[in-house]
Amino acid sequence: MEQGKTITQCAELLKNKKISSVELTKEYLKRAHYSNKELNAYITICDDAALEMAAAADKKLAEDGAHPLCGVPFGVKDAICTAGIRSTASAKILDNYVPPFDATVVGKIRDLGGVIIGKHNCDAFGHGASNENSHYGPVRNPHDITKVPGGSSGGSAAAVAADLCVYAIGEDTGGSVRQPASFCGLAGLRPSYGRNSRYGIMPMASSLDTVGPIAKTVEDVAILMEVMAGADKLDSTTVPVAVPRYTDFLERGVKGWKVGLPREYFEGALHEDVAARMEEAKKRLIDLGCELVDVSLPHTKYAVPTYYIVVPAEDSSNLGRFDGMRYGVRSSEKSLGDAYEQARAAGFPDECKRRIFIGTYVLSAGYYDAYYKRAQQVRTLIIRDFDEVFKQVDVLLTPTSPFPAFNIGEKSDDPIQMYLADIFLSGSSLAGVPGISVPAGVSATGLPIGAQFIAPRLKEEKVLNIAHQFERVGFV
Amino acid sequence: MSNIDAAKIAKLARIALTQEEQAKFQAQLSDIIGFVSQLQEVDVSGVEPTAQVTGLEDVLRSDVVEACDEDTRKKLRAQFPARKDDLLQVPAVFE
Numbered sequence: 001m002e003q004g005k006t007i008t009q010c011a012e013l014l015k016n017k018k019i020s021s022v023e024l025t026k027e028y029l030k031r032a033h034y035s036n037k038e039l040n041a042y043i044t045i046c047d048d049a050a051l052e053m054a055a056a057a058d059k060k061l062a063e064d065g066a067h068p069l070c071g072v073p074f075g076v077k078d079a080i081c082t083a084g085i086r087s088t089a090s091a092k093i094l095d096n097y098v099p100p101f102d103a104t105v106v107g108k109i110r111d112l113g114g115v116i117i118g119k120h121n122c123d124a125f126g127h128g129a130s131n132e133n134s135h136y137g138p139v140r141n142p143h144d145i146t147k148v149p150g151g152s153s154g155g156s157a158a159a160v161a162a163d164l165c166v167y168a169i170g171e172d173t174g175g176s177v178r179q180p181a182s183f184c185g186l187a188g189l190r191p192s193y194g195r196n197s198r199y200g201i202m203p204m205a206s207s208l209d210t211v212g213p214i215a216k217t218v219e220d221v222a223i224l225m226e227v228m229a230g231a232d233k234l235d236s237t238t239v240p241v242a243v244p245r246y247t248d249f250l251e252r253g254v255k256g257w258k259v260g261l262p263r264e265y266f267e268g269a270l271h272e273d274v275a276a277r278m279e280e281a282k283k284r285l286i287d288l289g290c291e292l293v294d295v296s297l298p299h300t301k302y303a304v305p306t307y308y309i310v311v312p313a314e315d316s317s318n319l320g321r322f323d324g325m326r327y328g329v330r331s332s333e334k335s336l337g338d339a340y341e342q343a344r345a346a347g348f349p350d351e352c353k354r355r356i357f358i359g360t361y362v363l364s365a366g367y368y369d370a371y372y373k374r375a376q377q378v379r380t381l382i383i384r385d386f387d388e389v390f391k392q393v394d395v396l397l398t399p400t401s402p403f404p405a406f407n408i409g410e411k412s413d414d415p416i417q418m419y420l421a422d423i424f425l426s427g428s429s430l431a432g433v434p435g436i437s438v439p440a441g442v443s444a445t446g447l448p449i450g451a452q453f454i455a456p457r458l459k460e461e462k463v464l465n466i467a468h469q470f471e472r473v474g475f476v
Numbered sequence: 477m478s479n480i481d482a483a484k485i486a487k488l489a490r491i492a493l494t495q496e497e498q499a500k501f502q503a504q505l506s507d508i509i510g511f512v513s514q515l516q517e518v519d520v521s522g523v524e525p526t527a528q529v530t531g532l533e534d535v536l537r538s539d540v541v542e543a544c545d546e547d548t549r550k551k552l553r554a555q556f557p558a559r560k561d562d563l564l565q566v567p568a569v570f571e
Contacts, residue, residue: 100551330557376525432529
């Protein structure tokens with residue numbers, strides 16, 4: 001599949017007046033409308049708002065010193081609030097919701113002249129790994145429309161891969177940026193917990209939620225992270241740590257870096273093409289002068305079960321606010337209790353309900369210690385595993401997913417199989433460390449396969465550096 | 477331990493279920509609880525639980541009201557599912 005335009009290419013065209021932002025935006029709006037019939041990547045395409053933003057961007061571009069993101073069209077996951085543009089989180093309970101404010105990360109990009117062309121379909125409230133848990137229908141993978149694009153930020157990945165926008169802003173709680181990036185052949189970063197503000201993100205699991213970019217190149221991801229990262233007084237979990245100039249790190253050599261291969265991530269049932277691409281990935285790293293080190297994260301097998309206690313528990317609390325009373329879609333029932341029950345029954349897809357139910361159960365009196373507290377203790381052990389290996393190595397290399405994109409409908413009736421799709425993503429998510437998925441080749445049938453680099457907390461520059469070098473030798 | 481009662485949980489979570497849905501969720505929830513129960517085999521004695529990973533503690537802000545402009549107020553009110561003048565209208569709490 002032909003790779004579309006990158007941020008750096010668009011910035012160059014805009015700067016040299018080869019094209020205006022309005023022209024570029026019109027081109028992308030046309031592409032988005034045309035391909036959406038097949039891919040279903042957008043829930044909302046906001047033509048008028050986009051053209052207004054583009055016209056404003058063109059004014060900025062006429063002056064010197066415009067930012068590379070100025071005038072460049074992008075899309076936003078629908079679980080992220082955009083001022084004046086409908087934001088449904090892919091659930092009917094918010095079908096009519098128009099936020100009066102931007103999420104902090106979106107506002108930062110808009111302030112620089114970024115142009116939102118639409119809102120991306122996703123698994124409702126970020127619940128899923130296939131984008132099938134959406135009230136607005138499944139998204140199709142542009143590499144093969146019988147396959148899922150991954151999830152939960154599946155519409156975002158499909159839209160970027162099909163070049164229906166230049167880049168996308170997604171949300172990653174347990175792999176929701178990285179896994180769809182790998183299924184669609186893109187670069188996707190989950191930042192460290194606390195690195196980027198979550199203000200204006202529909203909350204899912206507050207102790208894990210992060211906001212991250214999906215783009216066509218690692219360089220684009222680095223440009224976006226420079227803008228998105230940083231403390232925000234509206235999100236008290238953001239850390240007051242200076243944001244590095246990530247793009248300055250990309251060209252540095254990685255000779256002598258120790259790259260850990262956690263054996264638990266390679267010994268399971270890997271799809272044969274994933275295993276083959278990972279062997280090639282290791283060779284690429286050796287060519288770059290890295291030293292491969294066999295390491296162990298002994299609690300890996302407990303990451304998914306820990307995740308599916310902690311996350312539903314926090315989900316059930318966070319989703320308690322959605323009842324159709326103050327905003328969203330209200331039930332017409334006369335009694336208050338019935339109105340809550342019917343609005344929530346009609347407004348949440350099944351996976352949201354399952355998580356609310358599991359969360360309600362594990363937090364209920366008599367079960368809290370056995371489930372939630374125990375999961376928090378195992379979480380501590382998982383964090384210690386990462387702390388230990390990062391005493392030995394600079395970064396870790398793992399497959400992003402055990403398999404390439406699967407068929408639409410293949411796992412949708414089996415929640416546990418769906419949960420296990422994130423087996424290589426849950427551990428780092430619980431530990432709060434950054435991870436990036438980058439393309440590592442394709443399967444025998446041409447489906448993209450991703451490799452993941454994981455670094456210690458707040459060391460985004462390390463994964464961006466090695467992923468950029470890895471990406472470059474891949475194209476030689 | 478995985479004696480989850482879908483009907484009771486759904487009631488607590490304020491989500492109405494049909495008979496058919498109740499049966500489906502009952503089976504799925506039992507499977508999920510069975511799956512996550514493998515954590516029971518981990519030795520967690522003396523291990524502190526992790527509630528958050530930032531290391532930040534007691535993040536405070538000054539206790540001052542921040543103004544909200546009329547335009548934002550208007551947009552917020554526009555989201556009300558039912559209203560009477562500028563007030564949010566809800567079903568009666570007591571009948």
